[in-house]
Amino acid sequence: MKDVLRTTGFYFDEVEIGARFETRSRTVTEADLVGFCNLMWMTESLFTDTEHARDGAAAHGRVVPGVMVYAMAEGLLTHTMEGTGLAFLHADFSVKGPTFVGDTIHVEVEIIEARLTSRPGRGLVRSRNRVLKADGSECIVYEPLRMLRQLNATQ
Template sequence: MEPSSSKVISLETGPWWDDLVEGGWMRSRRRTVTEADLVQFVNLSWLNEELFTVAGDRPGMAIQGRVVPAALVYSFAEGLMMPSLQAAGLAFLGTTLDIKAPTRVGDTLHVQCEVIERRTSSKPGRGLVRTRNDVVNQRGETVLVYEPLRLMRMRAA
């Protein structure tokens, strides 16, 4: 027996505004940060800081290891969330961002997403959703937190 269509969230479209409730949670898939990811991102973004470009010991640096830029961590997080939000999403309106801990090459990340605000917009058929997105590594450490506000489609009336 198939579930009623009102209880199914399509993997093709992801959740619509109507499917989300304050206090509800979503969890993304995982992704490991590779050396190639770091090198390509640094070259693309011109973030040529020694923290990201020098392998091995870096005397005098506060953080050791192959650290990756928080901008890359944020990009990974959005990439992990987008497949589930892109069909119903209309606009990314802004975010706050807080870096909690370093991320290094070899870390495996996922996003734990809690709906913290949900309201209708001034235009019919649209709603606003703010989530708290915790980017978590394989050790269960939260490395980055951001709270995006998105404009989303509502289901047809």
């Protein structure tokens, strides 16, 4: 078959320690910020009050909550687990720098751990995910541990 369209994410069997890939990019918009803050009831003035933002740490523009940037990064990664992801188990998470409305982000991923579970048909994968702005500066670094289906499982 020539150039088969892939409709699933990575299976555990396809993941190798040291493998790297990069997601496509996404620009954070004012509508994203407003929608997220409304959905989460995140009413902190830093995110919802433009007058407060002008006087404070957000001198470079409308600051975006780190947890929103993390959620957007996970959205950029969704296709890598489509139909193969079984569980999100843990993550170490650090905000490295501010993200503002208008910034464009992408995720650089490196697989740092892969091991089978005690139950057949699944494995655990940990990656180091670096959320970067278009200028190369880090916004967030996090290391999620996920459970993935095994393609060639002997049950």
